[in-house]
Amino acid sequence: MSIKSKIRAIKDFPKPGVMFRDFSTLFADPEGIKMILDSFKQKYSTREDIDLIVGIESRGFIVGSLIASVLNKGFVMIRKPGKLPGEVLSQSYDLEYGKASVEIHKDAFPSGSRILIVDDLIATGGTAIAAMSLVEQLEGIVTELAFIVDLPDLGGSKKITHDGYKIFYLTQFEGS
Numbered sequence: 001m002s003i004k005s006k007i008r009a010i011k012d013f014p015k016p017g018v019m020f021r022d023f024s025t026l027f028a029d030p031e032g033i034k035m036i037l038d039s040f041k042q043k044y045s046t047r048e049d050i051d052l053i054v055g056i057e058s059r060g061f062i063v064g065s066l067i068a069s070v071l072n073k074g075f076v077m078i079r080k081p082g083k084l085p086g087e088v089l090s091q092s093y094d095l096e097y098g099k100a101s102v103e104i105h106k107d108a109f110p111s112g113s114r115i116l117i118v119d120d121l122i123a124t125g126g127t128a129i130a131a132m133s134l135v136e137q138l139e140g141i142v143t144e145l146a147f148i149v150d151l152p153d154l155g156g157s158k159k160i161t162h163d164g165y166k167i168f169y170l171t172q173f174e175g176s
Contacts, residue, residue, distance in 0.1 A: 002035075003035050003170050004171040006026040006032040007022065007025060007026050007148075008022040010022050021121060021149060021151075023059055027062060036063065036148060036170070037067070043168060044071055045070075049114050049143045050116045050144075051074075051113045051115070052068075052115055052140075053067050053071070053073050053118055054075075055076070055078065055117075055118050056078045056102065056127055056128070057102070059119065060118050063118050063120055063146075064118035067118055076104065076108045076109060077104075078104050079104075080101075080102060081101055081103055083103070084103055084105055086105050086106070086107065087106045088103040088105055088106060089103065089104055089134055090103045091103075091133045091134050092130070093129060095126065100126075100127075102130050103134075104135075106138070108138060111140070112139060112140070112141065115135050115140045115141060115142055116144055117132065117142060117144075118147070119145075121150070122147045122150050122151065124154045125156025125157070125159045129156075132145070132160075132165065143166070144166040145166070146167075147168070147170070148169065148170050149172065150169040150171075150173075151172070
């Protein structure tokens with residue numbers, strides 16, 4: 001079985017016309033978690049240009065903390081507004097119908113830290129680009145972005161690679 005086959009598709013959620021990729025089935029499957037970890041460990045275990053893993057709320061916390069554990073790296077959270085207790089930096093980004101923002105602690109890591117940004121999937125890229133901006137505002141170096149799934153038809157991975165950043169994903173759902 002593939003990772004892709006372990007992700008459930010739910011039509012018309014959260015609104016008509018959307019095909020939601022539900023990762024709960026993947027995360028509930030011990031073999032699915034093992035597949036994720038083995039794939040990311042194979043990709044990143046010999047990389048010397050990663051100091052920390054940064055995960056984007058909320059499923060990026062699951063994936064990112066697992067990757068941090070197998071790579072013996074620290075883990076930093078990028079959260080929705082109002083969820084972090086200390087001084088934060090905030091970055092807004094566009095949604096299909098409005099705006100959203102994410103935050104990171106101002107003291108999340110030392111200047112010059114080399115960062116792997118992790119989330120479950122890349123769609124339009126808004127959240128990932130906001131996360132990159134936060135890391136760079138703290139003078140971190142984005143070495144790469146890693147996802148379980150790329151939805152290439154929504155253009156996020158293309159935006160990121162067009163700007164010169166590296167991206168890695170385990171599988172794609174085209175036409176989604």
